[in-house]
Amino acid sequence: MTWVNTIVQGILLGGLYALFACGLSLMFGVMRIVNLAHGDLGVLAAFLAYSVMSATPLGAFWAVLIVLPVFAAFGYALQRGLIQRSLSISPLSTLLVTFGLSVVIQNALLEKYSADSRALNVGSLVTAALRVNASMSLSYLALLTFGLAIVVIVALQLFLSRSRTGRMMRAASDDPEAATLVGADSRHIYAVATAIAFATVALAGLMFAMRSSFDPSIGPTRLIFAFEAVVIGGLGSLWGTLLGGMVLGLAQTLGAQLDPTLLLLSGHVIFLAVLAFRPQGLIPQRKLA
Amino acid sequence: MTVLSVDGLTVHHGQLAAVVDLDLAVGEGETLAIIGANGAGKTTLLRTIAGVLRPTTGTIRYDGQDVTRMPAHRRVAAGIALVPEGRRLFPALTVAENLATGAYRKRPGPWSVDRIIELFPWMADRTGQAAASLSGGEQQAVAIGRALATNPRLLLLDELSLGLAPIVVRGLYERLPEILAQGTTVLLVEQDVSQALRVADQVCCLRGGRAALRGRPADLSAEQIQAAYFGAAATRNGDADADGTANVGALSVATGSDAGEETTR
Numbered sequence: 001m002t003w004v005n006t007i008v009q010g011i012l013l014g015g016l017y018a019l020f021a022c023g024l025s026l027m028f029g030v031m032r033i034v035n036l037a038h039g040d041l042g043v044l045a046a047f048l049a050y051s052v053m054s055a056t057p058l059g060a061f062w063a064v065l066i067v068l069p070v071f072a073a074f075g076y077a078l079q080r081g082l083i084q085r086s087l088s089i090s091p092l093s094t095l096l097v098t099f100g101l102s103v104v105i106q107n108a109l110l111e112k113y114s115a116d117s118r119a120l121n122v123g124s125l126v127t128a129a130l131r132v133n134a135s136m137s138l139s140y141l142a143l144l145t146f147g148l149a150i151v152v153i154v155a156l157q158l159f160l161s162r163s164r165t166g167r168m169m170r171a172a173s174d175d176p177e178a179a180t181l182v183g184a185d186s187r188h189i190y191a192v193a194t195a196i197a198f199a200t201v202a203l204a205g206l207m208f209a210m211r212s213s214f215d216p217s218i219g220p221t222r223l224i225f226a227f228e229a230v231v232i233g234g235l236g237s238l239w240g241t242l243l244g245g246m247v248l249g250l251a252q253t254l255g256a257q258l259d260p261t262l263l264l265l266s267g268h269v270i271f272l273a274v275l276a277f278r279p280q281g282l283i284p285q286r287k288l289a
Numbered sequence: 290m291t292v293l294s295v296d297g298l299t300v301h302h303g304q305l306a307a308v309v310d311l312d313l314a315v316g317e318g319e320t321l322a323i324i325g326a327n328g329a330g331k332t333t334l335l336r337t338i339a340g341v342l343r344p345t346t347g348t349i350r351y352d353g354q355d356v357t358r359m360p361a362h363r364r365v366a367a368g369i370a371l372v373p374e375g376r377r378l379f380p381a382l383t384v385a386e387n388l389a390t391g392a393y394r395k396r397p398g399p400w401s402v403d404r405i406i407e408l409f410p411w412m413a414d415r416t417g418q419a420a421a422s423l424s425g426g427e428q429q430a431v432a433i434g435r436a437l438a439t440n441p442r443l444l445l446l447d448e449l450s451l452g453l454a455p456i457v458v459r460g461l462y463e464r465l466p467e468i469l470a471q472g473t474t475v476l477l478v479e480q481d482v483s484q485a486l487r488v489a490d491q492v493c494c495l496r497g498g499r500a501a502l503r504g505r506p507a508d509l510s511a512e513q514i515q516a517a518y519f520g521a522a523a524t525r526n527g528d529a530d531a532d533g534t535a536n537v538g539a540l541s542v543a544t545g546s547d548a549g550e551e552t553t554r
Binding site: 179180 | 373381
């Protein structure tokens, strides 16, 4: 029964990783951008929500409703103002720009909030759990995160396959110049993709911050987990990212079940094994890119 | 009324001048065919008119308005659509989705996805198929359909015949009258000269980025076109005009070329 519990907890943890990773997957799928600031953006969102909740009587729910649109707008502006320019120079410069952004965010957060650990206060929700039986209880927060990950990925898939802008996003991913020849402003399309990616990473950052403490330095670890989820699932495939997140979560919890020190290592080993034996990922890209 | 006029257009690819000091005018509802050998600057010209390339000097006026600096996507909204060389469909998208991308700007006009499928009836059963799995001729039809879905006033067709069997090319050109019946102005680039002469109201032959010959197909002899195409008149008689147009009287037979282009009609 302990093993069943471990597997279920692993899958639920995978939901958080998938939520973190889908924005990374989207940006890579549409623009071939590897956003190295992705993890730090999630942390930035958490601090922003922390500030909103300390400065106002608003609760976590309202903080989410405020931070998400702010981050979407931030993503749109950043893409138009900064990332697009680097994109027209070379893929390498995009990597450098997002790396620089990561450094800037970490240090700005350190300056403003110090290195102390914080947590988003969600009251009793943080410990509330669904008690299935004597050996298994599922945290409502973990269930909520997992549910949000599924909702976000399904919504993104529907957006990409059904909506006019989503279709053009896939078209621009196939052939940016041909997309401009049917009337798409690729800068706008790209900025919308980045806005969506930023909103999802903000959501992931907030869900993370509700269940565990955070400080300005944890971004890169979040990025690595997200990156691993994307690669395990298959670059550019959103369903793959969901699956990759779950595989990573499972590997970590199963490893930790054997020996608590194996938590991180087992996840990395699975990642390396996928790279070595199935480099195209579990679900190779077909839909998006 | 003139839909498109190009004045003194020069376009460079790096150091190379692909189009040199070119003047063109296309009237409403007219079909102008640009012919010429490989590297004559035909594709460069179309891509510059579509807004993908920026000219070094010169102006492009569309509907009386200077569009030289207008980005490509806004030219689509204004009614200029290019069917690019090599089709350039979105391979991961289905036939229907490819056609629908053309309607992105929602420009009003006679063409809808349904109407395009009427034009190419075979598409009806295959709307859900990925564009990458179509044959070359089918892809070209979808590329034309996608451009029509933007409801263009000026349609630019780049080498419809490229890599396609003659019978397929004929099938595609048979659809052209239906497109023209909507009053669409067409500027087409074609290596298949006989095909171009059949459908065009006006012909312009480019050589080395300059207009070597222009006129109505009925007024031009096969020898004139051959001379302009391969450059024999200019080199043998040396009496080209200052603007690079060979004199109509300067007839000579170009021989010794194995380019294999059909220049009779």
